[in-house]
């Protein structure tokens with residue numbers, strides 16, 4: 001008889017979040033299967049399931065925190081990568097100049113030019129080696 005009065009209560013009913021116990025994905029309470037991994041999210045509301053849900057909430061938050069920390073440290077890693085790239089370029093240039101000079105010295109049969117070339121080459125190799133040892 002007074003049926004219309006019940007409907008507003010249904011409208012105000014907020015859909016609760018039901019965490020997947022397999023992957024921790026927050027699903028709607030109406031979902032029977034996890035939207036992420038397709039595991040059944042329907043289970044009885046006991047103490048164990050409450051504990052598991054709490055565990056997944058904590059884990060979810062921890063993962064978010066980890067991701068944020070990773071995002072903060074990313075620029076530093078980028079900078080060191082640029083440093084490594086700079087080292088690599090310097091080492092490669094020194095080595096190639098040394099090789100070029102050395103080939104010229106061999107063609108001219110010049111001892112002093114060969115010595116300078118070896119110096120360049122060894123500097124280049126040392127630079128490249130320090131790059132790989134650091135890694």
Ligand SMILES: [Zn+2]
Pocket residue numbers: 020021022023024025034035036037038039
């Ligand atoms: Zn899942």
